[in-house]
Each structure stands twice: as C-alpha cells, then as structure tokens.
Amino acid sequence: xxxxxxxxxxxxxxxxxxxxxxxxxxxxxxxxxxxxxxxxxxxxxxxxxxxxxxxxxxxxxxxxxxxxxxxxxxxxxxxxxxxxxxxxxxxxxxxxxxxxxxxxxxxxxxxxxxxxxxxxxxxxxxxxxxxxxxxxxxxxxxxxxx
Amino acid sequence: xxxxxxxxxxxxxxxxxxxxxxxxxxxxxxxxxxxxxxxxxxxxxxxxxxxxxxxxxxxxxxxxxxxxxxxxxxxxxxxxxxxxxxxxxxxxxxxxxxxxxxxxxxxxxxxxxxxxxxxxxxxxxxxxxxxxxxxxxxxxxxxxxxxxxxxxxxxxxxxxxxxxxxxxxxxxxxxxxxxxxxxxxxxxxxxxxxxxxxxxxxxxxxx
Numbered sequence: 001x002x003x004x005x006x007x008x009x010x011x012x013x014x015x016x017x018x019x020x021x022x023x024x025x026x027x028x029x030x031x032x033x034x035x036x037x038x039x040x041x042x043x044x045x046x047x048x049x050x051x052x053x054x055x056x057x058x059x060x061x062x063x064x065x066x067x068x069x070x071x072x073x074x075x076x077x078x079x080x081x082x083x084x085x086x087x088x089x090x091x092x093x094x095x096x097x098x099x100x101x102x103x104x105x106x107x108x109x110x111x112x113x114x115x116x117x118x119x120x121x122x123x124x125x126x127x128x129x130x131x132x133x134x135x136x137x138x139x140x141x142x143x144x145x146x
Numbered sequence: 147x148x149x150x151x152x153x154x155x156x157x158x159x160x161x162x163x164x165x166x167x168x169x170x171x172x173x174x175x176x177x178x179x180x181x182x183x184x185x186x187x188x189x190x191x192x193x194x195x196x197x198x199x200x201x202x203x204x205x206x207x208x209x210x211x212x213x214x215x216x217x218x219x220x221x222x223x224x225x226x227x228x229x230x231x232x233x234x235x236x237x238x239x240x241x242x243x244x245x246x247x248x249x250x251x252x253x254x255x256x257x258x259x260x261x262x263x264x265x266x267x268x269x270x271x272x273x274x275x276x277x278x279x280x281x282x283x284x285x286x287x288x289x290x291x292x293x294x295x296x297x298x299x300x301x302x303x304x305x306x307x308x309x310x311x312x313x314x315x316x317x318x319x320x321x322x323x324x325x326x327x328x329x330x331x332x333x334x335x336x337x338x339x340x341x342x343x344x345x346x347x348x349x350x351x352x353x
Contacts (some may be wrong), residue, residue: 009353020215050259088208090198102190106209132197144197 002050003057007064010048014040022108023088023139032067064066094133097126097146107135172280231352232256243343248278250337250345256327257352261291264323268339272317277340280323284335287351292324327342327351 014086048061093103099111100104114133122143132144195232229237237255242248252264268276280303293309295298299309300309311319339345 016215017219020212020219084204088205089201090201091205092194095194100190106206110177134198137348 002062003052003060006048006050007061008068010044010069014044023135023137061068090137091135092132093141094127094130095133096132097128097130099127099133109135109141114141114143118143149210158328170210171223177261191300210288213219228253228348232260232262241340241345241347243345245343246338247341248339248343248345250347251350254348255350256288256325258327258330261324261326266321266323266337268311268313268319268321269318270313270341272313272315274313274317274320276311276313278309278311279303279336279338280309281335281347282335284337284347285350286331287325287329287349288325290323291326292322294322 046123049057051106072082076087091103091107093100093107094108094114101111104110104114114130115124115127116142118130118133122145124130124143124145129146130143131146132142134142134144136142159331190325191202191206193202224278225236226234228234231237232253232255237253238251239254240249240251242250247269249267249269250264251267253262266278268278269289270276285305285307290307295311300307309321311321313319327349330351332348332350334346334348336344337347338353
C-alpha cells in the first residue's frame with residue numbers, strides 16, 4: 001500500500017513545487033540548475049523507496065508514477081479545466097522587435113535570456129530582427145525571425 | 147504632433163490588441179509609478195491573438211499563484227529552521243514531572259524513518275532500584291534502535307516496556323534511547339517512574 005501512496009504523494013508534491021517554481025525552472029540548464037536537478041533526484045529517490053530496495057517496490061513505485069502521468073494526460077484531454085489548472089498558455093515576450101518588459105519581469109526573464117536563445121537557436125543578432133519571441137508551455141522560448 | 151494628456155496619439159486599428167488604439171510610449175521607463183497601472187502596462191497585458199491566442203487573465207492568475215507559492219516556500223524553510231519538522235527550538239522538548247523526579251528530553255516532531263534520541267533522567271535515593279515504563283502508545287509509532295545502559299533485562303507490563311535502572315551516588319539514573327520513527331501521525335504515551343512520577347510524551351511523526 002505505502003509504495004503507491006509514497007509515489008502518488010511525491011508526484012503531486014513535485015507538480016505543486018514545479019508549478020510554484022515556474023515553467024522556466026528546469027528547461028535551460030545552468031550549472032546550478034543541473035546540480036539542483038541531481039539533488040532533487042537523490043532526495044526524491046530516498047522518499048520514494050524508503051528503506052525497501054526490493055525489485056517489487058521499485059516496480060510498484062514506477063507503475064504508480066506512470067499510471068498517474070498517463071491519467072493526468074487523459075484527464076487533460078477530457079477536461080479543459082484540468083489543463084487550465086496544470087498548464088499555462090503560451091506567452092508572447094517580444095513583439096516586432098520590441099520586448100514586452102512587464103511580461104519579461106513577471107516571467108522572471110531578461111532581454112539577455114531572449115537574445116541568448118535567439119543567437120543559439122536562430123542565429124539572430126539583434127532584437128530588431130526578432131518578430132516574435134514566445135514563451136512556450138514547456139518553458140522553452142521560440143523565436144520567429146523577421 | 148503634440149501629445150495628448152491622455153497618452154493617446156491616434157486611433158489606429160492595432161493588429162495585436164482589441165483596443166483599436168495606439169498608446170503613447172512613455173520614454174522614461176515602463177515601470178508603473180506608485181503602483182498604478184500605466185497605459186503601457188495595460189497594453190502589455192492585453193491579449194494577443196496572433197501568432198498565438200493568449201489568455202492573459204489566466205496568465206496573471208498563474209503569476210499570482212507563483213508569487214503566493216514563493217512566500218509559502220520561504221515560510222516552509224523558516225519553519226524548518228525553527229524545527230517544526232523535527233530538530234529545532236519548536237521540536238526539542240524538555241519536560242519534567244511536577245515533583246521533578248522524572249525528566250524527559252525528546253523531539254516532539256519526528257519524521258517517518260528518521261532517527262532521534264530520547265534521554266530519560268530519574269531521581270531517587272542513591273543506589274535505589276527504579277523502573278522506567280515507556281508507554282505502549284509511544285512505542286507503537288517507533289522502534290527502539292538502542293537502549294543504554296543495558297543492565298538487568300527489560301520486560302513488559304501490559305503493553306508497556308519496563309526498563310530497570312539503578313541510581314548512582316547522587317541519586318540519578320539516566321536512560322539513553324535511540325529511536326527510529328516508523329509510523330505516521332500523532333502518538334501519545336506516558337513515561338512513568340516506579341515512584342509514581344509520570345510525564346506525558348506526545349509525539350507527532352510526519353509521513
């Protein structure tokens with residue numbers, strides 16, 4: 001019983017925490033984010049397995065996690081309200097070369113972040129060359145060139 | 147063109163906002179002054195429909211939740227430092243019986259699977275044999291990993307655990323327990339001395 005409860009509680013706790021952290025949290029991994037990811041993994045593993053390192057326990061935990069994951073995506077398909085609760089919509093950050101600074105501030109992003117993505121993904125040099133920069137639902141930034 | 151006092155420089159159908167109005171740019175900065183919503187801010191938070199359809203009301207609600215969540219996280223960290231989740235000023239307890247002959251130091255909050263210590267001090271006549279009884283209510287939520295000093299064998303009375311001790315030359319006997327929590331929720335138990343002194347030892351174990 002406790003294997004399923006542990007996995008379920010951990011899944012929900014992580015969803016809430018990453019919801020609070022915002023969608024950018026683990027997309028563009030800096031060195032610190034990478035360390036954070038490792039630590040989260042380690043801490044989660046202990047809590048998920050407890051002191052039961054059996055094959056059965058591991059399978060039960062993984063089964064519960066996958067079942068919840070699939071269950072949530074099915075619920076998202078069927079109920080629009082679940083989607084609204086769990087996912088933010090996409091957000092325009094740059095419009096015709098003009099950064100929307102209020103939105104950037106709220107999304108905890110800077111113009112430098114956008115230019116970095118623009119340079120590395122699209123080879124764009126200047127803000128003026130960006131027609132749209134869009135913060136996607138998964139936290140990545142899409143650049144549409146002029 | 148002379149700027150109008152309301153900040154509108156013209157009425158041109160704007161492809162990105164529903165307003166049909168172009169707001170005059172504030173050249174100094176885009177930050178709102180004294181918390182009011184400036185015209186630029188209003189424009190920035192207006193819904194766009196191309197290339198994606200936005201729902202800014204929802205987005206702003208999400209940002210508000212993120213902000214509240216951030217305060218919540220800070221609160222949790224502070225409470226952790228204070229010991230609400232074991233080991234800290236809020237958790238470390240030092241309780242004594244009214245007559246002072248029995249004293250228990252323990253953690254009021256504990257976490258499932260974690261280990262913590264309990265020290266029971268009994269006072270009596272020098273060289274006196276005393277018995278410390280640990281209530282069943284407490285033992286249901288934790289297992290004893292170690293128990294010192296190990297003298298004459300411990301035994302049970304009902305469902306309680308009775309540990310015989312002998313006081314030293316000052317009339318003090320101390321029992322050190324190392325406990326591992328393996329339950330969750332509230333456990334209430336008494337620790338009783340054979341002289342009749344007893345203290346209540348409630349313990350909350352987090353899952």
